[in-house]
Amino acid sequence: MKTKIAIALTGAATALTMLGGAAPAAGSELGSLQVVASVDERFQSYNVEMVEVTGGRFWAPYGGPADEVYRQRGPLDLTDPRLLGFAKALAPAYMRVSGAWSNNTYLPAEGETVSAPPAGFKQVLTRRQWRNVVAFSRAADAPIVTSFAVSTGTRGPDGVWQPVQAQRSADLTREAGGTLAAAEFFNEPNMPGAAQTLRTGGTMRVWTITAPALDSGSVRINGHAPALNAAGHLTGLTAAPASGRLRVPGQAIAFVAVPGAGNRACRTGQ
Numbered sequence: 001m002k003t004k005i006a007i008a009l010t011g012a013a014t015a016l017t018m019l020g021g022a023a024p025a026a027g028s029e030l031g032s033l034q035v036v037a038s039v040d041e042r043f044q045s046y047n048v049e050m051v052e053v054t055g056g057r058f059w060a061p062y063g064g065p066a067d068e069v070y071r072q073r074g075p076l077d078l079t080d081p082r083l084l085g086f087a088k089a090l091a092p093a094y095m096r097v098s099g100a101w102s103n104n105t106y107l108p109a110e111g112e113t114v115s116a117p118p119a120g121f122k123q124v125l126t127r128r129q130w131r132n133v134v135a136f137s138r139a140a141d142a143p144i145v146t147s148f149a150v151s152t153g154t155r156g157p158d159g160v161w162q163p164v165q166a167q168r169s170a171d172l173t174r175e176a177g178g179t180l181a182a183a184e185f186f187n188e189p190n191m192p193g194a195a196q197t198l199r200t201g202g203t204m205r206v207w208t209i210t211a212p213a214l215d216s217g218s219v220r221i222n223g224h225a226p227a228l229n230a231a232g233h234l235t236g237l238t239a240a241p242a243s244g245r246l247r248v249p250g251q252a253i254a255f256v257a258v259p260g261a262g263n264r265a266c267r268t269g270q
Helices: 005-018 050-054 081-089 100-104 127-139 164-175
Strands: 002-004 038-040 046-049 056-059 070-073 095-098 144-147 180-184 196-210 240-248 252-257
Touching: 046 050, 050 056, 050 095, 050 100, 050 127, 081 127, 095 127, 100 144, 127 144, 127 164, 164 180, 240 252
Parallel strands: 046 095, 095 144, 144 180
Antiparallel strands: 002 038, 056 070, 196 240, 196 252
């Protein structure tokens, strides 16, 4: 099902009136506007921070001391019928359960009891808490979008990420009757501190794109600014050779060409 943008605009005008804004002129006839595009019915959705589910030190609410940044917060009560009623009014939607705290949240195995986060994690998400998320999601017609833990606790001695926590989350969601509509590998992969190290074999060619500021003049490819020469050809696109372990800085996009790659999208086009 698609939602027509013209209809959405009419709803926005009505909402503006309810909030005390100026009502549209009687002759505006917003409903008669030509439809120019449509969006998915779940386009407007909402986010629940993982730390709001687990409880923990989270952003302080407005109205506190001017210098207060964080505050210890208790877990949300996702069984609250009033909260669920508000969520149902937003349906159909997606319920995103993620946030920076999700990157280092530990989900115990069935029957496992933990009194503190294991090494390499900072929060514990109990199985009951996640079942409550799933139940809320189902009742509110809001399939879950989430992200997985990637902290040092998820990695082996060689630093390589292990899918144990991700699989555990997917399995528990399915067991509880829920749906994972989508998942990010981890929350906000463009975070400045989210540098990643890739382990590959052979010799590669790499183009790492960075842009410290949100303007075209700050874009760099392997440290060089792309430009047009006198002949109208792009310059500054030279690949950097690499092999073994490749470190990709945060706030960067890396394209890697691997000789002999079987995936058409990864071939070097030699």
